[in-house]
Amino acid sequence: MPPKQRRIAIMGYRSVGKSSLTIQFVENHFVDSYDPTIENTFQKMITIRGQEFALQLVDTAGQDEYSLPPQSYYVNIDGYVLVYSTNSQKSFEVVKFVYDRILDMKGTNIVPVVLVGNKSDLRMEREVSFEKGKELADSWKAPFLESSAKENQRVEEIFKCIISRMERSENIGQQKSGCVLS
Numbered sequence: 001m002p003p004k005q006r007r008i009a010i011m012g013y014r015s016v017g018k019s020s021l022t023i024q025f026v027e028n029h030f031v032d033s034y035d036p037t038i039e040n041t042f043q044k045m046i047t048i049r050g051q052e053f054a055l056q057l058v059d060t061a062g063q064d065e066y067s068l069p070p071q072s073y074y075v076n077i078d079g080y081v082l083v084y085s086t087n088s089q090k091s092f093e094v095v096k097f098v099y100d101r102i103l104d105m106k107g108t109n110i111v112p113v114v115l116v117g118n119k120s121d122l123r124m125e126r127e128v129s130f131e132k133g134k135e136l137a138d139s140w141k142a143p144f145l146e147s148s149a150k151e152n153q154r155v156e157e158i159f160k161c162i163i164s165r166m167e168r169s170e171n172i173g174q175q176k177s178g179c180v181l182s
């Protein structure tokens with residue numbers, strides 16, 4: 001079987017760790033310095049249950065409620081990893097705007113999405129509880145993970161999860177909140 005080409009956008013507020021998660025997944029290291037992204041595309045091959053996927057990961061500039069990407073941006077995107085930071089209530093509010101914008105732009109609510117609460121290692125600085133994250137993801141019927149790009153916790157799982165969601169939406173056209181991983 002030839003590799004399946006899939007394009008995934010990593011979106012969310014500034015400085016939540018979008019680049020760090022992407023780089024940890026693609027290059028297996030953590031970037032400590034903060035360098036705001038304009039837009040980068042990363043490539044990665046991954047095999048899941050015998051099927052190869054050629055991923056393009058679009059690491060976007062951080063959004064806020066006033067700077068969401070234009071309609072043209074969403075055309076070739078197959079799935080979305082929406083990231084907030086567990087130590088930032090503001091980023092949790094912004095991720096809701098981003099999600100609403102995606103649905104508006106796509107004109108459907110069958111969009112493969114995974115919600116990620118990153119920086120779970122910053123335990124003392126937590127502003128968003130696990131329950132709040134889970135509640136939001138459930139309201140979207142989307143999977144939810146808390147991750148740490150720094151400690152490489154659940155990073156690969158995020159990307160396996162979005163692949164599984166994309167496959168599922170293509171095959172069945174319906175979403176439940178779970179995520180089949182292998």
Ligand SMILES: Nc1nc2c(ncn2[C@@H]2O[C@H](COP(=O)(O)OP(=O)(O)OP(=O)(O)O)[C@@H](O)[C@H]2O)c(=O)[nH]1
Binds near residue numbers: 017035038147149150
């Ligand atoms: N403690 C901790 N710090 C993190 C984690 N992920 C990212 N950071 C730090 O948070 C800062 C921002 O990370 P980036 O990956 O650049 O964030 P971004 O969302 O891509 O930022 P923009 O490009 O502005 O949108 C950097 O200093 C990272 O080192 C994490 O899981 N834990």
